[in-house]
Amino acid sequence: MDINQRTYSSAKIVNLYASEPDLQKPEATILKILENDLYNKRMLDIGVGAGRTTAHFVNRVKEYVGVDYSEGMIKVCLERFKDTKNARFEVMDMTKGLKDLPDNSFDFVLISFNSIDHLTFDERTDVLKQVRRILTKDNPFCFSTHNINFIKYPPAFKFKDLFSPYSFVKTTYLNALSLKNRRKLRAENSTNIVVNDGAHTFGLNLMYVDLVEQVKNLEKAGFKDIRVFSETGPEITSQEALINSRDMSVYYLCN
Numbered sequence: 514m515d516i517n518q519r520t521y522s523s524a525k526i527v528n529l530y531a532s533e534p535d536l537q538k539p540e541a542t543i544l545k546i547l548e549n550d551l552y553n554k555r556m557l558d559i560g561v562g563a564g565r566t567t568a569h570f571v572n573r574v575k576e577y578v579g580v581d582y583s584e585g586m587i588k589v590c591l592e593r594f595k596d597t598k599n600a601r602f603e604v605m606d607m608t609k610g611l612k613d614l615p616d617n618s619f620d621f622v623l624i625s626f627n628s629i630d631h632l633t634f635d636e637r638t639d640v641l642k643q644v645r646r647i648l649t650k651d652n653p654f655c656f657s658t659h660n661i662n663f664i665k666y667p668p669a670f671k672f673k674d675l676f677s678p679y680s681f682v683k684t685t686y687l688n689a690l691s692l693k694n695r696r697k698l699r700a701e702n703s704t705n706i707v708v709n710d711g712a713h714t715f716g717l718n719l720m721y722v723d724l725v726e727q728v729k730n731l732e733k734a735g736f737k738d739i740r741v742f743s744e745t746g747p748e749i750t751s752q753e754a755l756i757n758s759r760d761m762s763v764y765y766l767c768n
C-alpha cells in the first residue's frame with residue numbers, strides 16, 4: 514500500500530470525506546450543463562470516495578456505479594446508499610480494474626476532486642485510454658486535475674495577511690512549502706510533476722500538470738469537444754486564460 518492509499522484508508526480521512534456534502538463550484542456548473550441528459554445514462558464514478566458526488570448524481574441517472582481503492586470509503590458508500598436501488602459500489606484500483614470493464618459499458622464517467630492525480634503519468638495515460646474505451650461515443654467524461662502553474666508561482670501575500678496573524682502564518686507557510694516544490698519543478702523541467710503539497714498532513718503525493726498539455730493528452734487519448742472550468746465555476750474560454758490560470762485545480766469536460 515503506498516502513501517496515498519494509506520491516507521485514504523485511515524478512518525479520520527474517510528470520516529472527513531463523509532462529512533462533505535456539497536458539489537464544488539465547477540462541478541455545479543457542469544451538472545447544470547449535463548442535467549437534462551443524465552436520466553438515461555449509466556454513470557461510472559471513479560475514485561468515488563465517501564459518496565459526496567453520489568448524493569448529487571445517483572437520482573439523476575439510470576444506473577450508478579462508484580469505485581474506489583479504499584475499502585473504508587466503499588464501506589461508507591454501501592451504508593449511505595443501501596436503499597438506493599440503482600446504485601452499486603465496488604472496491605477497485607482504477608489502474609488495474611478498468612481494463613476488465615467491457616467496451617461502451619458506461620455513458621458518463623466522472624473522476625472528481627483530482628482523484629486522477631494520485632497516479633503516475635503512465636498510469637494516468639492508460640486510465641484515459643481505458644475511460645475512452647468504456648465510454649459510449651459522444652458521451653461525457655468529466656474530471657479535475659491540479660494545475661502546474663500553482664506550483665510555479667508562490668502564493669501571493671494578500672492585504673488581509675497584514676491584519677490576521679493566522680492568515681499571515683498560513684501564507685508564509687505555503688510560500689516555504691512551494692519553494693521546495695518550485696526547486697523540484699525547475700530540476701525536473703517537465704510539463705507534469707508529482708509533489709507532496711502538504712494536503713492531509715503531508716499524506717499525499719499528487720501530480721500537477723500543464724493545463725494545455727492536458728488538452729493535448731486528452732486529444733491523443735481520443736477525446737474531443739474539450740472544455741475547461743475554473744475552480745470558481747465559470748468556463749475558461751480562451752487558450753491565453755488557460756495558459757495563465759493560477760487555479761490550484763480545474764475541471765475538464767469532454768466527449
Ligand SMILES: C[S@@+](CC[C@H](N)C(=O)[O-])C[C@H]1O[C@@H](n2cnc3c(N)ncnc32)[C@H](O)[C@@H]1O
Pocket residue numbers: 517521530559560561562563564565566580581582583586605606607608624625626627628631632
Ligand atoms: C480527493 S479524494 C476524492 C473523493 C471523491 N471523488 C470526492 O470528490 O469527494 C480522492 C479519492 O481517489 C481515490 N483513489 C486514489 N487513487 C485511486 C486508485 N488508483 N484507484 C481508485 N481510487 C483511487 C481515493 O481513495 C480517494 O477516495
